[in-house]
Every structure is written in structure tokens, then in C-alpha cells.
Amino acid sequence: MREFVVVGHDAPTSAEFSLDDLPGAGRLDVLCRCLTAGLLRSHGVREDTRVQLVLADEFTVGVDGGAVRRLNPDERSTAAVVRGALERRDEAVGAMSVEPHPGVELRRRGLADTLDAVAERAGLVALCEDGTPATESAPFDRDDPPDAGFVLSDHREFTREERDLLGEVADRRLRLGPEPLHADQAIVVAHHLLDTRGHEQV
């Protein structure tokens, strides 16, 4: 399983936003691109992948590639999926999650708890521009286990508190190349590196 956790610092925590202005909705456009970059490939879904969006450290929307139905690659319809989850946020109480669509889950859970859950399943890597070079580093080496968890930030950098948290739960901090990338671009590159590891020829 490949898992991506994206920190949405300014993301909406209620359904009160317009699909006509996703950048104005706490840059939900960034998070939607991360969802589709993580879960979709040409004419199909990456079934062995889960993406979780942490909304303002209050809610987490998780989408499981093995179960999700009718996820389209455009931002607007993806944002509608997130909004549909937030419309039922009052049902997410304590440890109770809501599943508004198949494969989509909303929890009242912030970053720390979300990362703890991922770290139980896989080594956790923070992707950020001031990390160490990813070349031949786990999880991208051919001998690494197939499970991998990544955490990325939206259009903002990780805060000091988030960095402290990552220092505790993440195995390492990596950057994927010399150019600073958008979060969704980093997800595409991470998939590529995992897809091709161990291949002499891609």
C-alpha cells in the first residue's frame, strides 16, 4: 500500500464553499489535485493507494483507491466529493467515521493522529524541499518493502509544530529533485520512482 497524507493548512472544514472558487476555498484546488495525482492513472485507479487530506488539523478525508467509485480527474468534481463528505461532518463524532461515498471516509482527526495511523502500517517519509536527496534512499530502492507512507504540505511550508511532529513520527525527510515541486507533482514523481524501482528498464 502507498499512502499519501497532505496537510491542508487553510482547507475548509465545512461544506460552505463554492465549487466555482476552489483557490478561494482555502486552496482546496491543491488538495483535489493531490487526490487525483495519488489515485488516478490513465484510464484507471491505483487500487493499492490511499490519499488522506488533513483539513485545518480538524478533519481528515481519506480516499481508498481499492474502493472508490466514479472518481474523476478534474478538480471540480473531486472538490464535490470532499464537500459531500463535509456535509456529513456532524456524524463524525469521536472515533466514528462517515463514509459518504464508497471508498471515501471522513474522520474528526487531526494531523498527529492521522500520521500515527499511517506510521503503524508503513515507514513514513516527509517530502519537502529542504529534505535530503531521494536517490537510492528508502523507500525508493529496489530492496525496500512495498508499503510506503508520505506526508506533504499544501501551498504552505510545514509549520514549526508540524516539523517537530514529523521529527518524531517520520523516518526521514526527502526531496525528489532540484526543482521545488507542487505537492501533486511530488506525488506523481513519488509514484514514478516507486513504479520504476527495481526496473533496469522502465
Add this chain to the structure above:
Amino acid sequence: MREFVVVGHDAPTSAEFSLDDLPGAGRLDVLCRCLTAGLLRSHGVREDTRVQLVLADEFTVGVDGGAVRRLNPDERSTAAVVRGALERRDEAVGAMSVEPHPGVELRRRGLADTLDAVAERAGLVALCEDGTPATESAPFDRDDPPDAGFVLSDHREFTREERDLLGEVADRRLRLGPEPLHADQAIVVAHHLLDTRGHEQV
């Protein structure tokens, strides 16, 4: 200069479409993602890159990273840039181009002429799922010249006629990995491979 040409088979050739339904506008959402994947990186523009969208083999919208202003990464505002260009399509007559925004150019030009122009500047590579593996192939090897031109198809495969054309003008047909990718994802991976070529450590 890195150049990406994306073939929009069903793309609109007039401004008569709604920004609320980009998938319904001949999958303009795909083309918008290609534009931003090609031109934007985190908090900046790839100045040495040009992306051209071929709209139904009739018009071509080119965006130059070195000149474009106020290009945002979301699909809707990018589609508005394309629509703004098409609003002035009647001024694009013969070899006359229109520049509706800085760095954005509309020409009445189909795929063949667009590819000819790119091929004059750089070796042309078609990116498609049935190409040969890209590993260590030009233009991704460290010793290759920096200029590179790529042509990709939108959500459809290249037609037979387009394949015949590519057979004449493209140096090679490559695939970037074992997983079939969306066109915008392929652009992100191509950038990554070019960014990191020649780097022992990325």
C-alpha cells in the same frame, strides 16, 4: 528550452463553453492540467518551457513560461486563459497570431504545422504507452542537449493519422514507466527526468 505539445482531440475551438464543466468542454480539464504541469513549479514558473495545446487540429494555444504572467495552477482560471484566447480567434488569420495575454499566443494552426515548428528547434519525442522504455534514452541522458520537445495525447490515444505524422517528424516514441499515465502526469515525470539527469544525487 523544453517544449510540450498536447493534442486535444475534442477540445473546443470557440469560447462557447462553460468554466463550470470543463470535462464537458471536450475534456479541456486535461489540457489545463497539462499547461500547469508543464509551466508551474512550487511558487514559480518554469521560464525555459513552452506548452502548446492543439485544439481539434484547428487552433493552437501556446504559453511561454518566460513571458506568461499570472498563471495560476487551478484548472478553472487556466481554462479562462484558453477561453480568452479563443474569444479572439477571428483575429488569427493565416500566419497572424494573437496574443491575448502576455506569453499566451493563439494561432490558426493544426498539429502538423505545430510539430514542424517544434522539430526545427529540438528533437521531438512522442510520449505514449506503447513506446520504448525511456531509461537512458535521449533526451534523458546526461549528455543530451538541453533542448527537448515532447508530444502527448489527451485522454484519447493518438489516431492512425497522427501516428503516421509522428513517424515522420518524431525521433522516437517513449514510455516513461510501467504504469499508464495521464498526459499531465507524464509531463511532470518528463520534467523530473530532465531536472535530475546528470545528477548523481537529485
